[in-house]
Amino acid sequence: xxxxxxxxxxxxxxxxxxxxxxxxxxxxxxxxxxxxxxxxxxxxxxxxxxxxxxxxxxxxxxxxxxxxxxxxxxxxxxxxxxxxxxxxxxxxxxxxxxxxxxxxxxxxxxxxxxxxxxxxxxxxxxxxxxxxxxxxxxxxxxxxxxxxxxxxxxxxxxxxx
Numbered sequence: 001x002x003x004x005x006x007x008x009x010x011x012x013x014x015x016x017x018x019x020x021x022x023x024x025x026x027x028x029x030x031x032x033x034x035x036x037x038x039x040x041x042x043x044x045x046x047x048x049x050x051x052x053x054x055x056x057x058x059x060x061x062x063x064x065x066x067x068x069x070x071x072x073x074x075x076x077x078x079x080x081x082x083x084x085x086x087x088x089x090x091x092x093x094x095x096x097x098x099x100x101x102x103x104x105x106x107x108x109x110x111x112x113x114x115x116x117x118x119x120x121x122x123x124x125x126x127x128x129x130x131x132x133x134x135x136x137x138x139x140x141x142x143x144x145x146x147x148x149x150x151x152x153x154x155x156x157x158x159x160x161x
Contacts, residue, residue, distance in 0.1 A: 028069055030089040034116055036071075037156015038063050043125060043147040050143035053129060062151070073098060092116040105132045112149070119153035 041060040048054050063074040070083045080100060088095040097111045107130045114123035124146060131141040 026086045026089050033157045036064050038154040039151040041151050043149045046146045046148050048145040053143050054145040105134050121151040123149050125149050
């Protein structure tokens with residue numbers, strides 16, 4: 001009987017935790033329509049622990065689009081195409097992240113925080129570049145950078161609409 005009680009308690013606890021995780025997500029419906037479209041992005045390096053790995057400044061182009069229940073970020077300059085995960089939406093403040101594997105042993109994680117304003121945005125892009133061993137896949141190195149970013153809307157819906 002004691003084992004049955006413990007099993008029931010563990011099952012109940014697991015179901016409760018699972019339900020809380022599902023409720024914590026951000027609905028794609030909460031994302032302002034003004035986020036979607038083409039953006040000209042400028043980025044200036046603010047802080048880093050690896051100056052040789054990160055550019056001091058960059059110019060990019062992002063196309064953000066909704067595809068079903070996910071958001072896709074395309075960058076024709078770098079060839080990147082990835083699904084982003086929206087973490088927070090509070091009015092015109094949006095936090096999203098993306099992970100991009102490359103070179104067989106590296107993973108780049110971006111956490112982007114932007115504040116939409118008219119047809120532009122300002123924000124930060126926190127980067128973490130992890131390098132793993134090709135032999136046993138252990139984490140060998142973590143490099144970080146924080147960029148100050150500005151976006152200018154090139155195409156798509158206006159935040160004023």
